[in-house]
Amino acid sequence: MAITFIDLFCGVGGIRLGMESAGFRCIMSSDINKECQRTYNENFDEWPLGDITLIDEKSVPEHDILCAGFPCQPFSISGRQKGFEDTRGTLFFEICRIINEKNPKVVLLENVKHLVHHNHGETLDVITSKLEGLGYTVSCRVLNGVDFGVPQNRERIIIIGTKGKAFDFDKLKKKPRGRLIDYLDKEGDFEYLSPEDYTLLENPKQQPASGLIFAGYRNKSIRKVGVRPGTIHLSRVHKQPNRIYSVYGIHPTLPSQETSGRFFILTEDGRVRKLTLNECWRIMGFPEDYKKISAVGEQYKQLGNSVCVPMISAVADEIKNQIFEGGAE
16 A cells, blocks of 8 residues: 655645655645645645635544644744744644544654744744654755755754654765756846956855855845945845855755846856746756746745755655564564
8 A cells, every 4th residue: 555645835835746756656635835736736736725724623534644844934044034933834733633633653844044043042942742642753954955966955843753762864875966067047038247247256165064156136226324434335246136156166045035037147158147937947847848827926936935846755764664564663
């Protein structure tokens, strides 16, 4: 029999793609966002259930693994960081309601890296304690998509609860760091910047830890109120939509707030252009035949809220090896 899972806060199915690559079978999905539901249905021929607060836990099918990429905005450094004070933050307890009723063998949760530091670590402690109170051995690790082959510096916390021996993150099979240039479209209607619209740095250096090569910035007017004299350059550099990165390195995290897709790269021929939507999906690890049906701005939002598929695939493989084949109990 196939090992089954449910896909809560499923978004556009990034976690599902990773889990299915390990041979697991999805038997239920849920997301409140209508555009995500449309895209999910287009790719998996399944219309996710809506608002999780309206789902009767007794109606949820029995399953082996509960997966949930629960809302990250309450904990994100890009948001207001209200955590459990935010109504989206309380949705974690809706997950616990289903766990308490169905008692799956494994719980897999995904969220932003900043969850580790939110409220001085107390938020993560609450999550861990709640899962332990439900009978799970909990382990967690901040993982980076760049360690699983995709050319994107995308850090996310993965929390795994098991009914027995703790999941061992050290056994994850990582891949060599990729380069952005190997993931780009060979041809297309590219949106280039005029040379007068940007400034390139001389001899840009690759950052050893992140793999980023910051190559320049757009000469774009920025807010000057409150900016100290002599720091305009630094202010411009630190505003993400103004940064330019070399294709010989990797790309920084694609955020959900950047719905215009202002991600600029310095190409191998010394020109500056935006990443295309297809390139953004590619550096998230989505397959080439994945169907994208939403408007452009909505797709950028979907990307920013999703997961690096190869990273989830690696986690799924080890869940299978350690718990369902190797035996964690």
